[in-house]
Amino acid sequence: MPRAFEAATDARWLARSGANPDCGAGTIPIDYDRLLAGTDFDPRMGQSPAAFAAGRSFEKACAGVSNSYAPLLTALAEKGLDTGNGGIEIFPDSLSDQERAQRTRRRLRLICSGDRSVVLILQAVLGFDFAGHVTYIRPDAVALVPVADRLFVAEMKSFRLRDGHYPAGKIATALEQTAVYQVALRRILIELHLDPALISDEGVIVCARNLGMEPVATRHDNGHRVATLEQRIARAEARLRAAPDPRPLMAGTDSGTSAADRLAAFVAIVDTYGVAYKPSCLVNCGAAFWCRADAADDPARLGNTRLLAPAASLRLADAWSHGTAPAGPAQAQVAAHLAGVRRLVDAARADSGLPVPRPARLRRAAAP
Amino acid sequence: MTALRELVALDSIRTSQAVPVRSRRSVVLSDNARLIVFYQLAGNPYSVIGVAYGRPGQRPDHVVSCPDPLDRDAVAARLVPLRDGLLDWFASHRVRAVPSPTGHGYEAAAMPQLVVTGVGAVEALDDLAYMWRYTPSLGPDWERLGREVWALTDLRPWAAQGAVVPLAQALSEHYDFGISAPEAAKLSVGVAFCDAMSTPAGLSPAQLALAEEHEAGPLGRPDDLDAPVWEAALARRGEAPAVVRRTLLETWEYCNRAWGHLRAIPVSAAATAEADRLRTTWAWRVGADRTGVGQVRRRALPALASAAGTLDQLEAAQERFQAAYALEDLMVAAEAAGEGKGARVDASVTVTRANRRTTITLDCRTDQPLVPPEGALVGVAGTSVKARVLAVTGGPGAWQLTLGVGSDYEGSSGIRTAEHLRNGHYWFVVVPEGGPGPLPPPVVAPPTHPRALGGAGQP
Numbered sequence: 001m002p003r004a005f006e007a008a009t010d011a012r013w014l015a016r017s018g019a020n021p022d023c024g025a026g027t028i029p030i031d032y033d034r035l036l037a038g039t040d041f042d043p044r045m046g047q048s049p050a051a052f053a054a055g056r057s058f059e060k061a062c063a064g065v066s067n068s069y070a071p072l073l074t075a076l077a078e079k080g081l082d083t084g085n086g087g088i089e090i091f092p093d094s095l096s097d098q099e100r101a102q103r104t105r106r107r108l109r110l111i112c113s114g115d116r117s118v119v120l121i122l123q124a125v126l127g128f129d130f131a132g133h134v135t136y137i138r139p140d141a142v143a144l145v146p147v148a149d150r151l152f153v154a155e156m157k158s159f160r161l162r163d164g165h166y167p168a169g170k171i172a173t174a175l176e177q178t179a180v181y182q183v184a185l186r187r188i189l190i191e192l193h194l195d196p197a198l199i200s201d202e203g204v205i206v207c208a209r210n211l212g213m214e215p216v217a218t219r220h221d222n223g224h225r226v227a228t229l230e231q232r233i234a235r236a237e238a239r240l241r242a243a244p245d246p247r248p249l250m251a252g253t254d255s256g257t258s259a260a261d262r263l264a265a266f267v268a269i270v271d272t273y274g275v276a277y278k279p280s281c282l283v284n285c286g287a288a289f290w291c292r293a294d295a296a297d298d299p300a301r302l303g304n305t306r307l308l309a310p311a312a313s314l315r316l317a318d319a320w321s322h323g324t325a326p327a328g329p330a331q332a333q334v335a336a337h338l339a340g341v342r343r344l345v346d347a348a349r350a351d352s353g354l355p356v357p358r359p360a361r362l363r364r365a366a367a368p
Numbered sequence: 369m370t371a372l373r374e375l376v377a378l379d380s381i382r383t384s385q386a387v388p389v390r391s392r393r394s395v396v397l398s399d400n401a402r403l404i405v406f407y408q409l410a411g412n413p414y415s416v417i418g419v420a421y422g423r424p425g426q427r428p429d430h431v432v433s434c435p436d437p438l439d440r441d442a443v444a445a446r447l448v449p450l451r452d453g454l455l456d457w458f459a460s461h462r463v464r465a466v467p468s469p470t471g472h473g474y475e476a477a478a479m480p481q482l483v484v485t486g487v488g489a490v491e492a493l494d495d496l497a498y499m500w501r502y503t504p505s506l507g508p509d510w511e512r513l514g515r516e517v518w519a520l521t522d523l524r525p526w527a528a529q530g531a532v533v534p535l536a537q538a539l540s541e542h543y544d545f546g547i548s549a550p551e552a553a554k555l556s557v558g559v560a561f562c563d564a565m566s567t568p569a570g571l572s573p574a575q576l577a578l579a580e581e582h583e584a585g586p587l588g589r590p591d592d593l594d595a596p597v598w599e600a601a602l603a604r605r606g607e608a609p610a611v612v613r614r615t616l617l618e619t620w621e622y623c624n625r626a627w628g629h630l631r632a633i634p635v636s637a638a639a640t641a642e643a644d645r646l647r648t649t650w651a652w653r654v655g656a657d658r659t660g661v662g663q664v665r666r667r668a669l670p671a672l673a674s675a676a677g678t679l680d681q682l683e684a685a686q687e688r689f690q691a692a693y694a695l696e697d698l699m700v701a702a703e704a705a706g707e708g709k710g711a712r713v714d715a716s717v718t719v720t721r722a723n724r725r726t727t728i729t730l731d732c733r734t735d736q737p738l739v740p741p742e743g744a745l746v747g748v749a750g751t752s753v754k755a756r757v758l759a760v761t762g763g764p765g766a767w768q769l770t771l772g773v774g775s776d777y778e779g780s781s782g783i784r785t786a787e788h789l790r791n792g793h794y795w796f797v798v799v800p801e802g803g804p805g806p807l808p809p810p811v812v813a814p815p816t817h818p819r820a821l822g823g824a825g826q827p
Contacts, residue, residue, distance in 0.1 A: 047590060
């Protein structure tokens with residue numbers, strides 16, 4: 001059954017949305033991983049079944065033998081998030097997204113009104129308006145827990161917090177994702193005419209302790225991430241509203257279309273919305289290999305540069321460094337700096353006995 | 369990215385080859401090092417898919433594939449030859465007790481060195497060492513191995529450290545490939561660019577794609593390695609799929625080539641000096657671990673104060689190494705000069721003697737874009753001279769600097785050498801002036817820790 005390439009605006013997409021604000025095509029909800037699969041620019045993304053199994057195994061450990069989630073609640077209580085004696089509510093997978101979203105809203109309204117008969121929500125679905133469409137995000141392995149007058153988002157992650165090692169990078173990534181849920185919950189509370197400040201700025205990451213699967217919670221101030229993400233999502237939303245509808249460009253293109261035609265459809269998207277490649281796109285975007293090839297002469301492909309970026313062209317910067325005069329006086333300072341550093345490098349090479357690379361022309365950019 | 373790296377990146381793009389950014393190696397490579405290549409299941413830090421182990425530059429001594437990477441006992445049973453080999457090798461690095469102010473000091477003639485693919489592998493090895501130490505069911509030999517490996521991985525933050533060498537990062541520190549940092553972190557890509565130095569045409573796009581594909585295999589594309597291993601483990605086939613051994617051997621080959629490229633660079637004296645210091649630090653740590661004497665007597669300091677003290681020592685070591693390295697390796701000096709933290713100058717030397725006082729002045733000219741500011745203390749490359757920048761005039765492309773050496777100029781040194789400097793070209797770089805050292809630990813045990821020994825510490 002052929003599938004269209006529209007991307008689900010899920011938590012991962014929202015977290016990435018606007019990560020590269022200069023890229024137009026990046027803000028369009030199209031699944032580039034699948035669109036470019038089988039082309040020369042196949043992103044070759046894979047998923048590890050073992051990683052999924054580890055995640056499921058840790059969720060089971062958090063649930064405990066009787067599915068009471070006592071281990072999780074104990075871990076939260078150890079960090080000052082004592083939820084009291086209320087029950088837990090798990091929305092069954094058999095319900096549709098709309099039904100789960102409605103039930104989630106009902107429960108949120110009750111909790112925010114002071115009802116503590118339920119103190120742990122799992123398998124919630126957060127439905128909210130995004131760029132004129134109702135978007136549903138399904139936070140797996142995320143618990144919503146009311147403590148005092150705030151609602152906390154606790155995310156279960158199977159990585160380890162062990163003696164002598166703090167997984168700072170992994171926790172930062174998890175908090176980025178938690179921020180998506182915090183933003184979504186705040187939007188829902190606004191729609192319910194409740195105070196969005198009821199959603200705590202803190203993010204709670206629950207991970208496995210040492211060698212076993214015992215959950216251990218850590219609390220983090222996530223307010224700055226939430227604020228940044230809110231701005232990014234709002235900007236992406238505004239761009240999405242203002243941008244032309246991508247559906248006509250994708251008409252007739254689905255998973256049954258040939259690789260060449262899918263590539264042509266992608267090029268049409270690029271022509272309409274534009275792209276702006278950065279090395280970070282390699283981990284964020286399925287179109288990164290195409291854009292990298294397209295940016296062969298663009299200094300941005302090296303990352304942040306101070307001297308090359310003003311030249312806007314690697315070949316031009318190379319020519320300046322070899323003494324070619326720039327076209328305008330505005331670029332003269334950068335050209336002089338490049339030439340000065342070139343002299344330093346050549347002198348250091350000569351004094352160290354290192355070979356000097358031959359002064360050939362920079363290779364032309366390979367057309368994608 | 370420094371100005372020099374930006375410029376060298378242009379050279380690398382132009383030639384499609386790795387271009388050296390260092391003329392001296394910043395890490396000492398041991399003749400008796402051991403290379404460990406291993407893979408784990410994604411999201412399972414204590415798993416082992418397979419391990420290859422041996423001497424870098426040679427064929428592996430052991431290649432072990434584990435049918436069920438999550439079964440810690442079964443994995444340990446398969447890795448017994450590797451464990452015994454490693455323990456013998458560690459034991460060959462003897463430590464000797466020596467007198468010290470605290471009563472328990474150690475020294476060693478040589479320190480073990482582990483070589484791994486990249487920084488991710490260092491973290492993974494640290495995880496495994498933790499598991500080996502704290503899983504009693506594995507037995508005392510594994511516990512001992514965990515302690516020995518941990519003693520090395522814990523020294524990773526030290527400047528120019530040679531305890532654990534992550535090959536991908538070591539390569540990209542010494543060569544530029546004209547690619548972004550995330551791409552350069554792939555060992556196979558760096559090795560391909562280095563290999564291309566011997567071919568006039570450089571690395572072709574097809575060869576680059578192949579190198580990227582290799583790294584995208586086991587590390588970035590888990591469906592090529594994780595999925596078949598996971599499937600075999602679930603099916604309890606009792607045998608790991610062939611892709612494990614193949615991947616281990618391919619990665620081993622990349623490591624050997626990286627090792628060869630690194631060894632081709634002559635080692636810097638600054639790195640050798642730091643390696644000597646690190647060997648003493650290692651001996652203190654591992655000596656206490658091996659003998660059980662001297663390891664629990666450092667409780668007089670609260671954990672945070674101890675961490676602050678360590679951080680101070682790390683920063684001091686880093687500054688000391690960077691200054692010495694830049695004065696020795698002119699590519700590093702050029703990198704500093706590109707940032708205005710050094711200069712290549714045309715200097716004329718004036719020696720002034722008044723009674724018994726000697727003062728040396730260097731009048732320098734340079735055409736570089738930026739120069740160190742007035743008041744900076746600079747070292748003259750290739751000498752022991754440290755001079756004070758007395759005056760800076762001119763502008764970008766035409767600077768004049770006056771440097772002074774003598775008792776009138778605080779911090780300057782090496783006047784006997786400076787007296788013999790002749791007019792000509794010199795490189796100099798800004799050197800740290802040195803600040804107050806770390807606060808010492810309390811000299812007596814605090815009342816909260818009556819059994820603690822005040823003043824205990826490591827060199």
